[in-house]
Every structure is written in C-alpha cells, then in structure tokens.
Amino acid sequence: MENFTFEEQKNTSLRHKITDDIRKAIFSGHLLPGTRLREVEMSKQMGVSRGPIREAMRMLEQEGLLISQPYKETMVSDITREEVIHVLIPIRLTLEQFAVKKALDLLDDSHYAKLQSIIDKMREAANRQDIAQIADYDLHFHAYLVELSGMSNIISIWNSIYNRIRLHFITQARTYDDLIKLCQEHETLLEAIKLGNENDICAALTEHIQIVNWDFLDKQE
Structure with a gap:
C-alpha cells in the first residue's frame, strides 16, 4: 500500500x-x-x-x-492460470451458452439495440484506453445476456463469480495491444445472436471466451 x-x-x-x-x-x-x-x-x-x-x-x-x-x-487475490483454464472458462461457457439458448426466443429489436449500445460504449472506452470502463461494459454485455434467460439460479451463479471474472479481465486487458479488437469480437457475437442459430451462437461464444483468455495466458508464459 x-x-x-x-x-x-x-x-x-x-x-x-x-x-x-x-x-x-x-x-x-x-x-x-x-x-x-x-x-x-x-x-x-x-x-x-x-x-x-x-x-x-x-x-x-x-x-x-x-x-x-x-x-x-x-x-x-490473484487469478492463477489454473483457475482460468479449469474454472472460469468452463463455468462461463456453460452458463452463457445455456442462458443464450433460453433467451433466444425472447429476444427482439430492443434487446439487440441494448447490446449494441453496450458495445458502442465499450468502443468509446477503448478509444480512451479506459481499461476499467471496458471491463464494465464487456461484463455488462455478458451479464445482460444471462439476465435475459430469466433463470434466477443461473443468474445467481453468474453473480457469484462476477468479481473474479472482472479481476481477471482487468489484469488481462493491460496486456492487449489493440483494445478495439475486443469490441469487434462482441460485434461478431451479436451478429450471430441476431441470426438465431443456436449452434453458431455457441460456437461464436466459445471462440470469443476461449480466444480472449488463451491469448492472455499465452502472454503470461
């Protein structure tokens, strides 16, 4: 201190x-x-x-x-490589894929507009190199998807790991050379959600979460 x-x-x-x-x-x-x-x-x-x-x-x-x-x-606390690989990534994928499948039939243009507005704010934060704000909007995007599922137990589990995910995100974001790339990844995910194919959405979500985390873990080595 x-x-x-x-x-x-x-x-x-x-x-x-x-x-x-x-x-x-x-x-x-x-x-x-x-x-x-x-x-x-x-x-x-x-x-x-x-x-x-x-x-x-x-x-x-x-x-x-x-x-x-x-x-x-x-x-x-610190976030270890082992925790990211064996805990955070698997839990996030399970929760978010399940939540999106549950929410898919409920989504309309107002929800897409909300997700896009979060990405727009994330892009503004990226242009300012404001890592804390980028973390807020990134997790807000994913938390919003989880909330749209309407599954209180899934939302509760997500909330229980929220701060560990946020701490990891802020730690890893300091290693990124191009913060705008994070915004583009969310744009790609949003487009998949709009098209509505469950398999494509799960694939996009898996690629987004795994690539972002593995890219950071590779830089740790």
Whole structure:
C-alpha cells in the first residue's frame, strides 16, 4: 500500500461504503494482486475504527477479491492460470451458452439495440484506453445476456463469480495491444445472436471466451 492512500471516511460511511472503496481501488489497479492490506493503516487513512474495515474485508473475501490466512495479513487475490483454464472458462461457457439458448426466443429489436449500445460504449472506452470502463461494459454485455434467460439460479451463479471474472479481465486487458479488437469480437457475437442459430451462437461464444483468455495466458508464459 506504499503508493496508495484511502480517503478519510465521513461519519455516515458504513461497511458498504468502505467495501466499495476497497473494491474500486482493486479494480482501478491501485491495489494490485498480492498487495497487503493493513487494518491499522487503513483505519488511520479512513478515520474509522478497525471494525467496519474488518467487516468490509470479510465481504470482499466472500467475493473472491481478498484472501487471508490465520495469523497473516489480508492481501489482494490473484487469478492463477489454473483457475482460468479449469474454472472460469468452463463455468462461463456453460452458463452463457445455456442462458443464450433460453433467451433466444425472447429476444427482439430492443434487446439487440441494448447490446449494441453496450458495445458502442465499450468502443468509446477503448478509444480512451479506459481499461476499467471496458471491463464494465464487456461484463455488462455478458451479464445482460444471462439476465435475459430469466433463470434466477443461473443468474445467481453468474453473480457469484462476477468479481473474479472482472479481476481477471482487468489484469488481462493491460496486456492487449489493440483494445478495439475486443469490441469487434462482441460485434461478431451479436451478429450471430441476431441470426438465431443456436449452434453458431455457441460456437461464436466459445471462440470469443476461449480466444480472449488463451491469448492472455499465452502472454503470461
């Protein structure tokens, strides 16, 4: 935490405000994977007791953004190659392919317009090189598709891994040479969805998720 300082918290701030501030610091890249979070130091910076900070950290542990071990300091989580390959990619493909199949007969022009507007905003963020915003719009695109399925259990599972996916996305996006390519991949996926062939949509979705992630993993080696 040597190069980052939390803002002093107002009296009206509670656990959720502190949680949100820490989460934003992680996603903005101010707190990188492996960064140790010290309750005493954060308490002084925020002007609050250690209690709500400890509660906020516990919430972020449940989200998979922080990790702590008994008698050791809490630190920002990392995303391992193994987790991406064996957990995130398979779960995303299973959830999103199932969700799109369920939603396909319900989609109309208003839904296509919504998806296109998300891509347009993603492109604007790419032109600004705003990685955090690109991550927001990228995941918003996929989350919207999952929500359109109307399957509450599928939506719940997606939400449970949302922040792990977002942390991975922000980490990998910093390695991309061409952020506009991400927008083009979503355009291709949207066109497949409009055409309505389940097999083609699943193939496009698989290619999009696997290529994006494998491209990043190759750069890690």
